[in-house]
Amino acid sequence: MGGKVKEQLNCDILICGAGLAGLSLAYRALKKGIWQRERIIIVDPIVKRENDKTWSFWQKTSGDFDDLIYKSWPRLLVFSNSGEEIPLNTGSYCYHSIRSVDFYEHVLAYLTSLENVQFLNERIVTLTSDHDCCRADTEYHTIKSVFAFNSIYKKPKLTNTAQYFLQHFKGVVIESSEVTMNKDVAYLMDYRTSQEHGTTFFYTLPLGSGKLFVEYTLFSKSLLDQVSYDQAISTYIKDILKLKKYKITHTEFGIIPMTDHQFERKHGNIINIGTIGGDTRGATGYTFTNVQKTISRILSSWKASEKPLPIKEGINAKQRMYDAILLNVLDDERYKGHELFCDLFRNAPADYIFKFLDAESSLSEDLRIILSLKPLPFVKALVKVAYSKLMQ
Ligand SMILES: Cc1cc2nc3c(=O)[nH]c(=O)nc-3n(C[C@H](O)[C@H](O)[C@H](O)COP(=O)(O)OP(=O)(O)OC[C@H]3O[C@@H](n4cnc5c(N)ncnc54)[C@H](O)[C@@H]3O)c2cc1C
Known part of the structure; x- marks a missing residue:
C-alpha cells in the first residue's frame, strides 16, 4: 500500500x-x-569531481x-628483480x-x-x-x-576453468626535494620488490618539479591488507629511490580484473x-x-x-586465446611473472609488444614475441586452455 x-x-x-x-x-x-x-x-x-584514477x-x-x-614520457625502463636495467625500444610510441x-x-x-x-x-x-x-x-x-x-x-x-586474477594497486603522488629521476623516463615495471604475493612491481612516473607517481601493483587472486601496500611503498621509496624525506600529496587504490572470461x-x-x-x-x-x-x-x-552495431571486436578470439594462455602460465607459477615480463621486454622490441597488446600485430610479429619467452610453460598452458575449450 x-x-x-x-x-x-x-x-x-x-x-x-x-x-x-x-x-x-x-x-x-x-x-x-x-x-x-x-x-x-x-x-x-x-x-565525479576527484582524481580517482590516472589513465x-x-x-x-x-x-x-x-x-x-597531463604528462608524456618518450623513454621507458623495466627493472628486473635482481636490479638489471632493461631499456625499452618503444619505436614511435610515446607513453602518456x-x-x-x-x-x-x-x-x-x-x-x-x-x-x-x-x-x-x-x-x-x-x-x-x-x-x-x-x-x-x-x-x-x-x-x-x-x-x-x-x-x-x-x-x-565464471566457468570452472576461467582464470580471474586481480590487478590491485595503491598509487601515491609524492613530493621531495631529493628526486633525481630523469623526468623523461618512466619505470613501466620495476620488480625490485618482494615477489612473495605473486607478480609484483612498482610503476614509477616522474611528474616533474620533484613530484613522482609511485604505484605498488600486484597480479594475484586476493588482496593484501592496506598496511602491506603502504609498507611496500615506503620501503621502495627509501631503499630503491633513495628518498629520505618526502610528502604524500595524493593516493589512489584500484582493482582491475585480469581474466579470460x-x-x-x-x-x-x-x-x-x-x-x-x-x-x-x-x-x-x-x-x-x-x-x-x-x-x-x-x-x-x-x-x-543509425545503429550502434555490429561491432567488430578489437580484442578478438586470437588475443583472448593469448591472454588465456598467459594467465594460465601465471597461475601455474613455474614461470614466475617477474621473470616472464623481464624476458619479454629483454628479448622482444617494446613497439612489437605494444602493437601486440593493442591487437594490431601480425602473426609473424606475434611469433617473435612468443619466441622471446620460455616455451615449455606456454606449451603446457596451451594444452590446458585447448582442453578446457573442448570441454565447454
Ligand atoms: C585506479 C585505477 C587506475 C587505472 N589506470 C589505468 C591505466 O593507467 N590505463 C588503463 O588503460 N586502464 C587503467 N585502469 C583500468 C580502466 O581504464 C578503468 O577502470 C576505467 O575507468 C574503466 O572504464 P569503465 O567505464 O569500464 O568503468 P568506470 O570508469 O569505473 O565507470 C563505471 C561507472 O559506473 C558507475 N556505476 C557503478 N554502479 C552503478 C549503478 N548501479 N548505476 C549507475 N552507475 C553506476 C560508476 O560510478 C562509474 O562512474 C585503471 C583502473 C583503476 C581502478
Missing part, C-alpha cells in the same frame, strides 16, 4: 555509468555531431583526448597519462551545456532489454530508451562498454585505448546505419 510511484523518463540513448567508457562515448558522439537530435540520459550515482597508455598517432594529457579529474571536468563541462543531455545522479538497480526497448530502474525513476550503453561492472559468473558485448539493445564489455585486456589490465577503439567502431556503425 502506498508504494512510491516512480517518474517515467523516455529517451533515445541511455548511458548507464558515467566513467571512462560512458562519458567518452557521449562526448565523442556529440562532438562529432552524432546524436544531436536524440535525447540522451546519463545515469551515475557519483558526481596511462601508449600511443603513436593522435587521439581524441590529447589536449588532456591523463588524470581522471581533468577528463571529468572537461567532458562534463561540455555535456552539461547541451540541451539534449540529462544527468541523473541515481543508482541503476535493474537494466533489461525487451525487443526494441531498454528499461532501467533507479529508486526514483523508470527510464525507457531505444538503446542503452552499459558500463556498470559486476563480477561475471568472455564478456558479453550485447544483450538485446543493451551494449556493454568498458570493462564489462570486454575492453580490458586480460593479460595487462590496460583499458583506455581499447575503450576508445570500441567507441570508434560504435560511432562508425551509427553513422552508417
Whole structure:
C-alpha cells in the first residue's frame, strides 16, 4: 500500500555509468555531431569531481583526448628483480597519462551545456532489454530508451576453468626535494620488490618539479591488507629511490580484473562498454585505448546505419586465446611473472609488444614475441586452455 510511484523518463540513448567508457562515448558522439537530435540520459550515482584514477597508455598517432594529457614520457625502463636495467625500444610510441579529474571536468563541462543531455545522479538497480526497448530502474525513476550503453561492472559468473586474477594497486603522488629521476623516463615495471604475493612491481612516473607517481601493483587472486601496500611503498621509496624525506600529496587504490572470461558485448539493445564489455585486456589490465577503439567502431556503425552495431571486436578470439594462455602460465607459477615480463621486454622490441597488446600485430610479429619467452610453460598452458575449450 502506498508504494512510491516512480517518474517515467523516455529517451533515445541511455548511458548507464558515467566513467571512462560512458562519458567518452557521449562526448565523442556529440562532438562529432552524432546524436544531436536524440535525447540522451546519463545515469551515475557519483558526481565525479576527484582524481580517482590516472589513465596511462601508449600511443603513436593522435587521439581524441590529447589536449588532456597531463604528462608524456618518450623513454621507458623495466627493472628486473635482481636490479638489471632493461631499456625499452618503444619505436614511435610515446607513453602518456591523463588524470581522471581533468577528463571529468572537461567532458562534463561540455555535456552539461547541451540541451539534449540529462544527468541523473541515481543508482541503476535493474537494466533489461525487451525487443526494441531498454528499461532501467533507479529508486526514483523508470527510464525507457531505444538503446542503452552499459558500463556498470559486476563480477561475471565464471566457468570452472576461467582464470580471474586481480590487478590491485595503491598509487601515491609524492613530493621531495631529493628526486633525481630523469623526468623523461618512466619505470613501466620495476620488480625490485618482494615477489612473495605473486607478480609484483612498482610503476614509477616522474611528474616533474620533484613530484613522482609511485604505484605498488600486484597480479594475484586476493588482496593484501592496506598496511602491506603502504609498507611496500615506503620501503621502495627509501631503499630503491633513495628518498629520505618526502610528502604524500595524493593516493589512489584500484582493482582491475585480469581474466579470460568472455564478456558479453550485447544483450538485446543493451551494449556493454568498458570493462564489462570486454575492453580490458586480460593479460595487462590496460583499458583506455581499447575503450576508445570500441567507441570508434560504435560511432562508425551509427553513422552508417543509425545503429550502434555490429561491432567488430578489437580484442578478438586470437588475443583472448593469448591472454588465456598467459594467465594460465601465471597461475601455474613455474614461470614466475617477474621473470616472464623481464624476458619479454629483454628479448622482444617494446613497439612489437605494444602493437601486440593493442591487437594490431601480425602473426609473424606475434611469433617473435612468443619466441622471446620460455616455451615449455606456454606449451603446457596451451594444452590446458585447448582442453578446457573442448570441454565447454
Ligand atoms: C585506479 C585505477 C587506475 C587505472 N589506470 C589505468 C591505466 O593507467 N590505463 C588503463 O588503460 N586502464 C587503467 N585502469 C583500468 C580502466 O581504464 C578503468 O577502470 C576505467 O575507468 C574503466 O572504464 P569503465 O567505464 O569500464 O568503468 P568506470 O570508469 O569505473 O565507470 C563505471 C561507472 O559506473 C558507475 N556505476 C557503478 N554502479 C552503478 C549503478 N548501479 N548505476 C549507475 N552507475 C553506476 C560508476 O560510478 C562509474 O562512474 C585503471 C583502473 C583503476 C581502478
